[in-house]
Amino acid sequence: NEDLLRKTEKLSMIGELAAGIAHEIRNPLTALKGFVQLLYPTLNDKKMYADIMLSELERINFIVSELLVLAKPQNVQIRHLSLVGLLENVLALLASEANLKNIHFHTSFPEAPIIAGEEIQLKQVFLNIIKNSIEAIAGQGEIHVSTRLLASNQVIVRLADNGCGISEDIMPRLGEPFFTTKENGTGLGLMISSKIIKDHHGSLHISSHKEEGTVIEITLPIVRR
Numbered sequence: 059n060e061d062l063l064r065k066t067e068k069l070s071m072i073g074e075l076a077a078g079i080a081h082e083i084r085n086p087l088t089a090l091k092g093f094v095q096l097l098y099p100t101l102n103d104k105k106m107y108a109d110i111m112l113s114e115l116e117r118i119n120f121i122v123s124e125l126l127v128l129a130k131p132q133n134v135q136i137r138h139l140s141l142v143g144l145l146e147n148v149l150a151l152l153a154s155e156a157n158l159k160n161i162h163f164h165t166s167f168p169e170a171p172i173i174a175g176e177e178i179q180l181k182q183v184f185l186n187i188i189k190n191s192i193e194a195i196a197g198q199g200e201i202h203v204s205t206r207l208l209a210s211n212q213v214i215v216r217l218a219d220n221g222c223g224i225s226e227d228i229m230p231r232l233g234e235p236f237f238t239t240k241e242n243g244t245g246l247g248l249m250i251s252s253k254i255i256k257d258h259h260g261s262l263h264i265s266s267h268k269e270e271g272t273v274i275e276i277t278l279p280i281v282r283r
């Protein structure tokens with residue numbers, strides 16, 4: 059499969075444009091939300107229309123905040139982080155959702171490497187990817203998350219699921235902005251994740267077989283092993 063990071067490079071102009079637009083959308087969006095909320099008590103039997111407006115505004119807000127990740131990062135705080143701590147944190151956030159869907163997490167973290175990075179952004183990456191795995195599993199399923207140190211002062215985070223897999227013909231389109239196969243997808247998760255990993259001097263690799271599952275490997279430099 060084509061290197062996702064190279065594709066991100068190609069798309070970075072589009073991404074930055076999208077982020078610029080997203081930024082401009084945010085203020086009017088906040089105003090709209092505020093006024094719908096103000097009107098709410100006066101609506102009597104028409105409150106359901108306001109509810110729909112608010113949930114649609116929430117969706118725009120979600121897409122806009124995803125796109126803003128692509129904008130020139132403001133106040134990024136690069137810190138030394140425990141990769142395992144971060145992964146465990148993300149898994150805990152998703153535990154109830156997985157539980158409801160009868161999905162089991164399996165982890166294998168034999169070492170405790172320290173990486174340098176922006177915590178919120180890196181959490182976003184693992185959230186996006188594990189959420190995709192959860193969404194790819196119909197019925198019962200397994201998600202394996204493991205880390206492995208390389209001699210080159212890098213760590214590989216491997217995220218594997220036994221979900222629906224990705225058919226070969228759409229593999230080249232992964233990471234394209236707005237490319238989604240889901241009814242309610244945004245098609246932004248993988249693009250944003252690979253951009254964040256690239257900003258952290260890492261790489262992201264996807265392999266998948268239809269009906270078998272998907273494996274994503276993220277390589278990141280480490281500060282200390």
Ligand code: ADP
Nearest residue numbers: 190191194223238239243244245246247248272
């Ligand atoms: P979204 O989740 O909003 O569709 P993403 O960028 O996160 O956007 O993913 C893009 C597409 O990649 C998904 O619509 C899906 O077709 C495919 N995909 C990503 N991860 C997986 C996975 N673990 N299993 C199956 N398909 C996946």
Ligand code: MG
Nearest residue numbers: 186190247248
């Ligand atoms: Mg997604």
